[in-house]
Amino acid sequence: MRTPVAYFLLLSGILFALGTVGVLTRRNALLIFMSVELQLNAVNLSLVSFSRMHADLTGQVLAFFSMVVAAAEVVVGLAIIVALFRRRSSIDVDDARELRW
Amino acid sequence: MVASELTRLVDTAAFGPLPLLWLIPALPLAAAMLNLFAGARLGRAAGWLGTAAVGASFVISLTVVNQLMGVAAEERLYVQHLFDWIDVGSFKVGVDLRLDAISATMILVVTGIGSLIHLYSIGYMRGDPRFGRFFAYLNLFVFFMLMLVLGQNYLLLYLGWEGVGLCSYLLIGFWFDQVANVEAAKKAFITTRIGDSAMMIGLALIVLRFGTLDFDAVFGAAAGTLTGGAATAISLLLFAGAIGKSAQVPLHVWLPDAMAGPTPVSALIHAATMVTAGVYLVVRSAPLFELSPVALDVVAWVGLITVLFAGTCALAQVDIKRVLAYSTISQLGYMFLAAGMGAYHAAMFFLVAHSFYKALLFLGAGSVIHGMQGEQDMRHMGGLARRMPITALTMTLAAFSLAGFPLLAGYFAKDIVLEIANTNERWGFYVFGSVGAVFSALYIGRMLFLTFAGRTRSEAAEHAHESGPILWGPLVILAVGAAGGGLLSSNPEGLIARFLEPVVGLVPEGTAGLAEPAFVAVAVVISVVGLGVAWWVWGSGRVDWLAVRDRLEPLPRTMMAGWCVDRGYDLLVVQPGKALSRIVAFVVDAKIIDGAVNAVGTGVQRAAQAGRLLQSGFVRAYALAVFVGAVGVLTYVGLRA
Secondary structure: OOOOHHHHHHHHHHHHHHHHHHHHHOOEHHHHHHHHHHHHHHHHHHHHHHHHHHOOOHHHHHHHHHHHHHHHHHHHHHHHHHHHHHHHOOOEOOOOOOOOO | OOOOOOOOOOOHHHOOOHHHHHHHHHHHHHHHHHHHHHHHHHOOHHHHHHHHHHHHHHHHHHHHHHHHHOOOHHHOOEEEEEEEEEEEOOEEEEEEEEEOHHHHHHHHHHHHHHHHHHHHHHHHOOOOOOHHHHHHHHHHHHHHHHHHHHEOEHHHHHHHHHHHHHHHHHHHOOOOOOHHHHHHHHHHHHHHHHHHHHHHHHHHHHHHHHOOOEHHHHHHHHHHHOOHHHHHHHHHHHHHHHHHHOOOOOOOOHHHHHHHOOHHHHHHHHHHOHHHHHHHHHHHOHHHHOOOHHHHHHHHHHHHHHHHHHHHHHHHOOEHHHHHHHHHHHHHHHHHHHHHOOOHHHHHHHHHHHHHHHHHHHHHHHHHHHHOOOOOEHHHOOOOOOOOHHHHHHHHHHHHHHHOOOOOHHHHHHHHHHHHHOEOOOHHHHHHHHHHHHHHHHHHHHHHHHHHOOOOOOHHHHOOOOOOHHHHHHHHHHHHHHHHHHHHOOOOOOHHHHHHHHHHOOOOOOOEOOOHHHHHHHHHHHHHHHHHHHHHHHHOOOOOHHHHHHHHOOHHHHHHOOOOHHHHHHHHHHHHHHHHHHHHHHHHHHHHHHHHHHHHHHHHHHHHHHHHHHOOOOHHHHHHHHHHHHHHHHHHHHHHO
């Protein structure tokens, strides 16, 4: 018996909400980064779910693309965080607010 | 009463000097350009170059007019097409030169008297640091004046019209290191511009009605196309231009001030040629004016009022050149009086005679000023006849001619105008015209006797001396014209009248007023008695005229100020104009227009000041904004679906 698609989507929604809350509330750049990954994976999950629901592989292919892009993004993002830490000995995003009015 | 259309003399012009017509304006233009760019290096040769160019134009004019005279009267029209100027749709304007009786008369006057004045200027302007520049302007003026009178359409006429205005401006303000000269130049330019603007509207109306500016096309279609009202409107608008250019009341105020320019300029531009352009315009546009009796009446009345007005002003001037300036205004009034009565040939003859004796008077005045080391106030002159005999003699001839002394050119000129006015229908013109003649005799006699007769009244006058031959030479030649010009037209059937008749027609008949002998007697008495009284008061030394003048105050001072018209214009036009300018400059421009522009700037700045506070620098705040925005967009899209 197949699990209904709605469960996957619900899980995806919960994961995305958790990720969003994490992005909005965390001050540690690494944790924000992890939350973003969580959001990405939530979306991947929904893509795969819809792919299964419509019996169309396009969604799964897109999920792979999204993972590849996410990997690349992780590289760039972590590099930025490392550079930030080297410069200011802190990765608290609220400290890094020179670019304002 | 305009004559039938002339047939164009195109075929017969294939041979003979007529095709050289274009050289007449081209030579002065070439000399002007040479003098403009190389005048400083040419030194005194600049003057000879300018004189030679105008002189050559005169010679060509003579040969060309001679050929024109050789054909039958009805064929005396030659049009030379040089090139197309404007060709837009159905509207075409070509640079075409027109030689007929009117323009032939004008080019002879312009180049003939012009070359004499150029010659005189070589002596008069000697030592001026901008000698070459002076001749460049003078040549340029002659070019524009020739284009004005030779143009075959109103646009060329207008080109010349504005061109001579420009040269007049440049030459009045030639000595621009003195503020008064600059202001006089500005005044001349702006005052004539008032008339020019009206004239331009007139030209626009002509284009609107006829679709062309070509003289032949316009005049040929005029009678069939124009209704009375349109003819009156066009004629009066054109005449407004003439009023400005020819310094008629009420736009006469610039001419007395224009005397700030060098004296040869006054002689050439403000006596002999440019100011007569208005008369030329009216005579040329006769077929239009003839369609509107109202317009003709206006022309005549403006002329008559100017004769009387300027005549009284001239009586009280103390500056020798200002006497002549007001005299010119007054004499131009006679020309318009003649034209307004439909006596175009009389106007043209008056123009020719006047340019002789008035150019001579101005050049003579220049010679006097030269001899007096720059003094222009006649109260400081006197007794110059013995010290400057040639100047005195030639100026006497010219003055007597202007006063209408029998058998001199001015006598016949005035005589013809008054004889045409001497009818029962036009008796007003005759009576007031004769009164004007009394003024003429008085003021010119006064100028003559104050300058040359009596005792010397200043140190400078004691040491005055005759000018060199380059100055008195032109005086002598002009004196011949001023004295003998009457031979050209001693009666309404005279040479000029017969020459012009095929183009301008003859005067409408009226029932004669005064009988011929009585008429002649009146004319002679006016001039002789006028000059006699002038001699008794200002020349004989028997009347203490300075005391009389003091007793009559403030009348002489008012007349000297031109009946305070200037002050009236100042109060009515200039001051309100300045006040308006101040409002526009300091309120409308500075407050409203600049204010609006600045308000836009400060508004953007304020908005930016407020808006940049959104950039808190908190990454999480931005993330929240992105999230809220995304939710907002998704909600919107979802609700719409």
